[in-house]
Amino acid sequence: MSRVRDHLLACTALGTFLLLCVATNGCKKEEGGARGKTLVTLGAVLPLTGEVANWGKDSSNGVDLAIDEANRRSAKYTFRVAYEDSKGKAAEAVGAVRKLVDVDKVVGIIGDNISGPTVAMVPVADAAKVPVISPSASSPKLSGMSKYFFRVYPSDTAEGGFMAEVAATKLGLKKVAILYINNDFGVGLRDVFSKGFTAKGGQIVSAQGYNEDQTDFRPYLTRVQEAGPDGIYLAGYYKDGGAILKQARELGINARFLGSTTHEDPQLITIGGDAADGLVYPYSTGYDEDSADKAVVDFNTAFKTKYGKGPGLIAALGYDCASLLVDAIEARGPSGETIRDFLANTKGYHGATGEITFDESGDVHKPILLKTVQAGKFVVWKP
Amino acid sequence: MGSILVAAIVSGSIYALVSLGFALAFRISSVFNLAHGILLVTAGYLNYWLAVQHGLSPWISVPTSLALVGALGLTIEAVLIPAAKTAGLKPVDLLLLSWLMLLIVQDVLAIAFESQSIYVGASQVREGWAVFGGRVTPLQALIVATSILVGAALFLIIRRSATGQEVLAVGDDPRLAMICGLNVKKIIGLNAAAAALLTAGAGILMSYQERLDPTLGFRFSVIAIVSTLIGFPLGPAGAVVGAYVLALFETLVLYVVDPGLRDAAVYAGLFLVLVWTYRRSLVPPEG
Numbered sequence: 001m002s003r004v005r006d007h008l009l010a011c012t013a014l015g016t017f018l019l020l021c022v023a024t025n026g027c028k029k030e031e032g033g034a035r036g037k038t039l040v041t042l043g044a045v046l047p048l049t050g051e052v053a054n055w056g057k058d059s060s061n062g063v064d065l066a067i068d069e070a071n072r073r074s075a076k077y078t079f080r081v082a083y084e085d086s087k088g089k090a091a092e093a094v095g096a097v098r099k100l101v102d103v104d105k106v107v108g109i110i111g112d113n114i115s116g117p118t119v120a121m122v123p124v125a126d127a128a129k130v131p132v133i134s135p136s137a138s139s140p141k142l143s144g145m146s147k148y149f150f151r152v153y154p155s156d157t158a159e160g161g162f163m164a165e166v167a168a169t170k171l172g173l174k175k176v177a178i179l180y181i182n183n184d185f186g187v188g189l190r191d192v193f194s195k196g197f198t199a200k201g202g203q204i205v206s207a208q209g210y211n212e213d214q215t216d217f218r219p220y221l222t223r224v225q226e227a228g229p230d231g232i233y234l235a236g237y238y239k240d241g242g243a244i245l246k247q248a249r250e251l252g253i254n255a256r257f258l259g260s261t262t263h264e265d266p267q268l269i270t271i272g273g274d275a276a277d278g279l280v281y282p283y284s285t286g287y288d289e290d291s292a293d294k295a296v297v298d299f300n301t302a303f304k305t306k307y308g309k310g311p312g313l314i315a316a317l318g319y320d321c322a323s324l325l326v327d328a329i330e331a332r333g334p335s336g337e338t339i340r341d342f343l344a345n346t347k348g349y350h351g352a353t354g355e356i357t358f359d360e361s362g363d364v365h366k367p368i369l370l371k372t373v374q375a376g377k378f379v380v381w382k383p
Numbered sequence: 384m385g386s387i388l389v390a391a392i393v394s395g396s397i398y399a400l401v402s403l404g405f406a407l408a409f410r411i412s413s414v415f416n417l418a419h420g421i422l423l424v425t426a427g428y429l430n431y432w433l434a435v436q437h438g439l440s441p442w443i444s445v446p447t448s449l450a451l452v453g454a455l456g457l458t459i460e461a462v463l464i465p466a467a468k469t470a471g472l473k474p475v476d477l478l479l480l481s482w483l484m485l486l487i488v489q490d491v492l493a494i495a496f497e498s499q500s501i502y503v504g505a506s507q508v509r510e511g512w513a514v515f516g517g518r519v520t521p522l523q524a525l526i527v528a529t530s531i532l533v534g535a536a537l538f539l540i541i542r543r544s545a546t547g548q549e550v551l552a553v554g555d556d557p558r559l560a561m562i563c564g565l566n567v568k569k570i571i572g573l574n575a576a577a578a579a580l581l582t583a584g585a586g587i588l589m590s591y592q593e594r595l596d597p598t599l600g601f602r603f604s605v606i607a608i609v610s611t612l613i614g615f616p617l618g619p620a621g622a623v624v625g626a627y628v629l630a631l632f633e634t635l636v637l638y639v640v641d642p643g644l645r646d647a648a649v650y651a652g653l654f655l656v657l658v659w660t661y662r663r664s665l666v667p668p669e670g
Contacts, residue, residue, distance in 0.1 A: 049497040087498060182643075211643055215500065215594040219634075219642035222386045239500065243594060249508045250520050251386075271594070275508040376506075 019280055020135060037078045042067075042325055043100035043130075044081050045111030045121060046318075050088035051212070051239055052266060055314045059135045062352075063110055063319030064297075070326040077334070079326060082106060086117045093117030094124055101128040103334035105332045108325040110318065115139035115185040122149045123320040129336040133324060139184040144361035148336070150343050152320045152356055155363050156188045159284045162368050162380035163233065163258055164196025168282070168371075170383060171256060177206040177224040178278065179217070179244060180235035185342045187233035189260060190258035199340070205229050210240070217244045221251055231256040234279075238263050241279075242271025261285060264313070269376050276373045280381055286354030286366030287313045301351035313353070320351035384584050385516020387638045392670060393523045395630030396530035397585050398606050399623045403534060404515050404581035405607035406614075406622035408460045410554040411574050414477045418459060420603035423586035426452040427595040428492055430587045443581045449583050456579020457485070461572045500594040512539040512655040526588050530623075533581065535597040550574050582607075605653050612656045 044063055045083040046056035060083060067079050072346040082104040082135045084096030093112050100106045101124070106247070109125055109132045112118045119280035125132045134151040143155050160269070165174045176197060186209065196206050206227040208220045221244070224232060232248070232255045234241050248257070258322035259281035269276050289300060289310065299319060324343060332338035349356040356364050371380040404417050426448050433444035467477055500521075511518030541547035553560045553570045561567045582603075589595060607622075610629050614621025629652050636648040 049493075049499070053499055055498050208642065213598075214644070215596070216637060218386070218390060219637040222638060223642070234570075239594065243502075246504065246508050250511045250515075251518050252510045262603060269506075271502050271504065273504065273506040275509040 003168065007149040013065075037076060039073070040077045040079050040329055041106050041230065042079060042081050042322070043097070043104060043105050043106035043109040043111075044083045045086050045093050045100070046083065046098045047088040047113055047117070048083065048085040050086075052088050052114060052237060053269065055136065056085070056088075058204055058314035059110070059113055059318030059321075061303075062135075062311065062315035062320075063308060063322040065315075066319045066322035066326060066382075068306070069302065070323075070330075074326075074330060077329060079329075081322070086112050088112075088114055090116050090120035096170055097121040097124045101125065101130055106130060107329065107336055108339050110135065110321040110325065113314070114139060114183075115142065115188070116183045118142060119145070119265055122146050122182050125149075126271070129340075131216070131325075131328075131336055131340045133321045133343065135321050136314060139187075139188040141184055141188065143363050144186045147344070147362075148340050150324075150362040152317055152324070152351065152353060152364055153282050154368075156185070156368050157192050157263060158368065159282045160189045160235075160286070162194030162282050163197045163260075164193050164200065166201075166282075166370065167193075167197055167231055167233070167258060168200035168202045169276035171231065171258075173202060173256060173279070174231055175203045175205045175227075175229045176258075177208070177227055177255070178204060178233045178235060179210065179220060179224065181207050181237065181240060182209040182211055185237045185262075186366050193233055193235065210236075215239065215243060217247050218251065218328065220244075221248050221253060225253050229255050230285060231258060233258045234263070235260060236262070238268040241272060242276060245272040245275040245279065252317035256280070260332070261313075264371065264378050269373070277375065279373045283369040283371045284366060285313050285317065286364075287316050287352070288354070289316075291354070293350060293354070295350040296352055296354075307343040311352070316352040318355065320353050323350065323351060324356070385514070386518075387634050388515050389517030389519055389523075390629040390638070391518070391627070391634040392527055394634060395627035397526045397589055398610055398626035398630050399530045400588075400625040401535060401582050401603050402607045402614075402622035403537060403626065404585075405604075406454075407537075407550075407574055407581070408456075408578040409561045409611060410550065410555060411557075411571055411645075412460060412464050414464055414474060414481070414606055416459070416464070417478060417481040419481075419582060419607055420580040420600035420605075421488040422456050423589070423603050424492065424597060424600045426583035426586035427503075427590035428496060428501055428597075430590055431503050431595075434503055435501075445587055448500050448587055449580055452579050452583035452586070453579045456582070457572055457575045458579060460575030461568070465571065470609060485604065488599050489600055489657045491531045492572065494566035496597070498597065500596045501590065502594045505591075516566065518612040522592055526592070529584070529588065530552075533584075534620065534623045537577075541620075546573070548568075553568050581606035585589070605649055609649070609652045609656050612660055614662075 027144045041086055044057050047053055048056040062079055067081055071080050088094040089361035109130055109202055113136045118134050119141055122145050126148050128146055131148045136153045138153055138156045140155050140157050167176055178190050180190040192278055206224050210220055241259060257279045261277050261282055262286050263281050328339040332342050348359045354366060370381040371378055401423055429448040429451060430444050433439045433447055434441055511520040548571050549565050553567050557567050610625035611622045612629050613625030616626055632652055633648040636644050
């Protein structure tokens with residue numbers, strides 16, 4: 001009998017505890033922010049761990065800065081961000097969005113940095129009518145995928161097409177091999193580049209896709225070497241890019257290497273060493289840290305004050321995402337539909353990454369700069 | 384063809400060090416320790432943490448990593464496994480427990496290093512030397528030389544030295560070895576430390592050659608098991624032969640069939656070896 005009583009007591013205690021948790025969580029939402037302001041929760045699904053954790057952390061730094069500024073300035077709202085780690089994986093991103101929508105009741109979501117998780121999570125947010133704004137996902141699949149999806153980073157159709165033009169005309173390459181990562185980003189870039197390059201009379205002599213966890217690229221490089229290309233286009237990220245450049249040099253491959261904006265990260269140099277020198281890649285973000293534009297100058301100053309270091313591209317993109325959501329809420333209120341309408345009508349917004357205008361597909365169009373790696377530094381390319 | 388040969392020899396050398404470590408430990412414990420591969424990964428990550436994140440010279444980071452992972456291996460093989468056996472756990476139980484240990488350590492490394500792969504490479508990259516139509520870098524040559532020298536030294540120690548004979552004796556029958564006056568615990572400890580050092584050394588060498596990932600441990604445990612089984616009829620040095628055979632098979636699959644089939648090649652090797660050893664035990668020898 002005492003065992004039954006103990007069992008009942010334990011169940012009652014557990015049940016009460018769970019009830020308290022739910023009630024407290026609900027109350028927190030209804031209480032409001034500081035000094036009678038309405039508390040608004042935004043969500044962020046970013047790769048805070050995993051192979052592109054640098055991007056996730058940089059974006060979150062930019063987001064946090066924007067939220068701090070908004071909270072100092074806003075008379076009506078207190079903003080907070082609920083972060084979820086996508087780990088750079090689609091399944092994690094989907095779970096994260098469900099939790100943000102169902103539990104945290106977010107009114108807008110920032111994320112993901114990379115295309116695979118973003119493609120997976122957009123339909124979930126769309127069904128819940130929650131706007132998503134991505135700092136750097138670039139797959140062409142995302143264009144027009146949902147009327148609730150926007151991005152402050154151009155689609156690969158811009159970058160891939162641009163590099164095809166550069167390869168064929170500026171660099172005079174005739175035969176190019178492609179090494180691409182097997183995900184939405186890599187496949188998208190491969191397709192856009194191939195189409196553009198062959199339209200200019202070039203030949204794609206080899207296209208090798210590798211898995212995300214690949215570390216030894218020698219079998220791929222040997223096949224590419226046998227195809228005899230004069231250029232090799234890398235459609236992947238900085239870690240695999242660095243490894244490919246290093247191993248290609250070791251194998252004696254002398255082709256011209258072309259890359260993507262995603263290769264601009266210090267880890268490319270750490271892994272690739274001096275083999276990274278000479279890589280030519282597009283910088284298609286519109287971000288210019290030396291710009292005299294007030295929005296850029298103010299952002300750079302505020303970032304350095306808060307973090308003691310320069311921001312970089314990814315932090316600036318995260319900042320713009322958060323700032324746009326905050327401005328939408330200030331202008332139209334904290335509802336998914338009104339935020340979406342504000343974003344859809346955004347024209348000529350001056351952000352930390354330059355001028356932002358969303359087209360009917362939720363995409364932005366920004367000027368593209370050609371850059372290269374020279375003596376371990378990322379510099380503007382002068383042919 | 385030259386590229387395939389060079390790639391097989393380099394991979395085989397890493398596999399040989401890991402497999403030799405496993406075979407030494409297996410000789411005494413008779414346990415398929417799936418946690419063996421975590422010694423390789425842990426050594427690589429520890430060396431990275433000391434050399435890259437704390438800026439220590441390799442003359443300090445490498446011996447420190449070897450010593451710490453050696454102690455971990457000794458704890459697993461000389462303390463935990465014997466204690467589990469004394470407690471009455473069966474080989475299947477030990478296999479499962481070792482797999483759980485692998486998962487735990489893997490997750491700890493993933494949390495500690497934010498699920499990122501690591502690399503301890505040099506900033507200067509040079510074209511490899513042309514060898515048999517392939518290319519070999521100085522680091523790869525060092526890996527091959529280390530594997531050959533260590534393998535040869537170990538073979539001589541096992542076959543020609545008193546300590547080596549004691550290890551074989553304890554492996555054959557620990558109770559009889561004890562009755563004959565051998566210090567069984569000390570021999571098990573020495574053997575476990577040697578096994579761990581071999582595998583840790585492979586991990587450290589790999590971290591200078593390419594990126595290491597927390598989840599690589601299981602793959603290298605399987606490589607060690609497959610290599611040991613292939614070379615089992617040849618005695619302790621058989622794991623080395625098995626390692627090169629497996630590496631050649633894997634390299635042929637990567638270069639001739641598809642470069643994305645690395646894991647599939649290793650697991651196919653495991654499947655074939657298990658079928659082969661199963662058939663050998665079912666079909667009695669003639670006569």
